[in-house]
Amino acid sequence: xxxxxxxxxxxxxxxxxxxxxxxxxxxxxxxxxxxxxxxxxxxxxxxxxxxxxxxxxxxxxxxxxxxxxxxxxxxxxxxxxxxxxxxxxxxxxxxxxxxxxxxxxxxxxxxxxxxxxxxxxxxxxxxxxxxxxxxxxxxxxxxxxxxxxxxxxxxxxxxxxxxxxxxxxxxxxxxxxxxxxxxxxxxxxxxxxxxxxxxxxxxxx
Amino acid sequence: xxxxxxxxxxxxxxxxxxxxxxxxxxxxxxxxxxxxxxxxxxxxxxxxxxxxxxxxxxxxxxxxxxxxxxxxxxxxxxxxxxxxxxxxxxxxxxxxxxxxxxxxxxxxxxxxxxxxxxxxxxxxxxxxxxxxxxxxxxxxxxxxxxxxxxxxxxxxxxxxxxxxxxxxxxxxxxxxxxxxxxxxxxxxxxxxxxxxxxxxxxxxx
DNA sequence: TCATGAACCGACCAGCGTGGTCAATGGAAG
DNA sequence: CTTCCATTGACCACGCTGGTCGGTTCATGA
Numbered sequence: 001x002x003x004x005x006x007x008x009x010x011x012x013x014x015x016x017x018x019x020x021x022x023x024x025x026x027x028x029x030x031x032x033x034x035x036x037x038x039x040x041x042x043x044x045x046x047x048x049x050x051x052x053x054x055x056x057x058x059x060x061x062x063x064x065x066x067x068x069x070x071x072x073x074x075x076x077x078x079x080x081x082x083x084x085x086x087x088x089x090x091x092x093x094x095x096x097x098x099x100x101x102x103x104x105x106x107x108x109x110x111x112x113x114x115x116x117x118x119x120x121x122x123x124x125x126x127x128x129x130x131x132x133x134x135x136x137x138x139x140x141x142x143x144x145x146x147x148x149x150x151x152x153x154x155x156x157x158x159x160x161x162x163x164x165x166x167x168x169x170x171x172x173x174x175x176x177x178x179x180x181x182x183x184x185x186x187x188x189x190x191x192x193x194x195x196x197x198x199x200x201x202x203x204x205x
Numbered sequence: 206x207x208x209x210x211x212x213x214x215x216x217x218x219x220x221x222x223x224x225x226x227x228x229x230x231x232x233x234x235x236x237x238x239x240x241x242x243x244x245x246x247x248x249x250x251x252x253x254x255x256x257x258x259x260x261x262x263x264x265x266x267x268x269x270x271x272x273x274x275x276x277x278x279x280x281x282x283x284x285x286x287x288x289x290x291x292x293x294x295x296x297x298x299x300x301x302x303x304x305x306x307x308x309x310x311x312x313x314x315x316x317x318x319x320x321x322x323x324x325x326x327x328x329x330x331x332x333x334x335x336x337x338x339x340x341x342x343x344x345x346x347x348x349x350x351x352x353x354x355x356x357x358x359x360x361x362x363x364x365x366x367x368x369x370x371x372x373x374x375x376x377x378x379x380x381x382x383x384x385x386x387x388x389x390x391x392x393x394x395x396x397x398x399x400x401x402x403x404x405x406x407x408x409x410x
Numbered sequence: 411t412c413a414t415g416a417a418c419c420g421a422c423c424a425g426c427g428t429g430g431t432c433a434a435t436g437g438a439a440g
Numbered sequence: 441c442t443t444c445c446a447t448t449g450a451c452c453a454c455g456c457t458g459g460t461c462g463g464t465t466c467a468t469g470a
Binding site: 411412413414415416417418419420421422423424425426427428429430431432433434435436437438439440 | 441442443444445446447448449450451452453454455456457458459460461462463464465466467468469470
C-alpha cells in the first residue's frame with residue numbers, strides 16, 4: 001500500500017486502515033477527524049502523520065488500497081468459467097464476505113468514492129460509463145439463456161442484485177454491531193435458500 | 206408541529222424542516238451544523254434560534270414531526286381492508302413516495318432514529334420489540350395463505366421487502382439528484398412489473 | 411559497545427467553525 | 441402613532457481542527 005507501511009506490524013496496520021475507513025465512511029472528508037482516527041486506531045497523532053504527510057494523502061492512499069484489495073480478491077477467487085448466474089452471485093457474495101471480514105467498512109468507503117465520481121462526471125456532463133470490472137463480474141461468460149422471457153429482464157436482474165446487496169448489508173451490519181464471526185458454510189447454505197426462491201421467479205421451468 | 210410555527214408561511218416552514226432533515230441525515234447530531242441548516246434554508250441564524258431554543262430542541266421537534274407525518278400518511282391512505290400482500294406493498298410504496306415528495310430526507314432521518322434507539326435498547330439489554338405500527342402495516346388483515354409452502358417464508362418476505370426498499374431508495378435518490386418529479390401513474394405500472402416477477406417466486410401456482 | 415535511524419509519542423499551535431446571543435430593523439395591525 | 445413580533449447578521453467565547461516538533465524507545469548491525 002505504501003512504502004512506509006512495509007515494515008509495520010500487520011495487525012497495527014489494519015487497525016489504522018480500518019479506523020480510517022470507518023471515519024471516512026461515516027463522515028465526508030472535511031468532517032472526518034484525524035483525531036478520531038488515531039484514537040480508535042490506538043496510535044498517536046504523530047504516527048499517523050509520520051506515515052501519511054497529510055489527511056488528503058491518507059485519503060488517496062486509502063482509495064488506492066481499497067480498490068486494490070477488492071480487485072485482488074476478485075482476481076484470486078472468482079471462477080470465470082462458471083456460467084450459471086446464481087452460482088456467480090454466490091461467489092461474489094462470498095468474496096465480499098471475505099473482504100468485509102478483514103475490512104468491515106471498505107465497501108461503504110468504496111460506495112462513497114463511486115458516488116462522488118459519478119456526481120463529478122454528471123457535473124461535467126460526461127456520460128456515465130460504469131466500472132468495467134463490475135460489469136464483467138456480473139456478465140462475462142454467463143449463460144443468460146436460462147432466464148425466462150415472459151418478464152422484463154432488467155427488472156429480474158434488479159431484484160436479484162438488490163436481494164444479494166441487502167443480504168450482504170445485513171451480514172456486515174451484524175459483523176460490526178455484534179462483532180459476529182462469519183460462518184461461511186452457514187452463509188453458503190443460506191444463500192442456497194435465497195437462490196432457490198429467486199430461481200422460481202427468474203429461470204424457465 | 207410547534208406553536209411557534211403556526212403562523213409561518215408554509216413554504217418557508219418546509220424549507221427549514223427539509224434543510225434540517227438533510228443536515229441531520231448526512232451528519233450525526235454533533236457534526237451537524239446549524240450554520241449549514243440556515244444557509245440551505247435561506248434564513249438567518251437568528252430566526253432558527255427564534256423558533257427553536259437550541260439545536261437539541263430542533264432535533265427533538267424534528268423527531269416528533271417526522272413520526273407524526275408518516276403516521277398520519279398511513280392513517281389517511283392505507284386501506285386496511287386489502288388482504289393481498291402485494292397490493293398492500295404497493296400502497297406502502299406509494300405512501301412513501303408521497304411523503305418523500307414533500308420531505309426527501311424524512312425516511313433517512315427516521316432510519317437513523319430507529320437505529321439509535323435499537324442500539325440504545327441493545328446496550329441496556331432490553332430485547333428488541335420492533336415498532337408495532339410497522340409490524341401491523343405489513344401483516345394486519347393480510348391473507349398469507351396465498352404464499353407457497355415449499356420455501357422458507359422468512360426468506361420470501363425478506364426478498365419482497367428488500368426489493369421494494371431498494372426500489373424506493375432509487376426513487377428518492379433520483380428525486381434528490383435530478384429534482385425529478387414523481388409520476389405516480391408510471392410508478393404504479395413499474396411496481397406491477399416487480400410484483401408480477403415476485404408473485405411467481407412467492408405465490409402458489 | 412555505541413551509532414544510526416526508524417517507530418512512536420503527545421504537548422502544542424494558530425486558526426477556523428461552532429452553538430448561541432442580542433440590539434436593531436421592518437412591516438403589519440390596531 | 442404605538443405595539444408587537446418576525447427577521448436579520450454581526451458578534452462572541454470556545455472547542456476542535458490538521459499538522460508540527462522535540463523528544464524517547466528500540467531494533468539492528470558493526
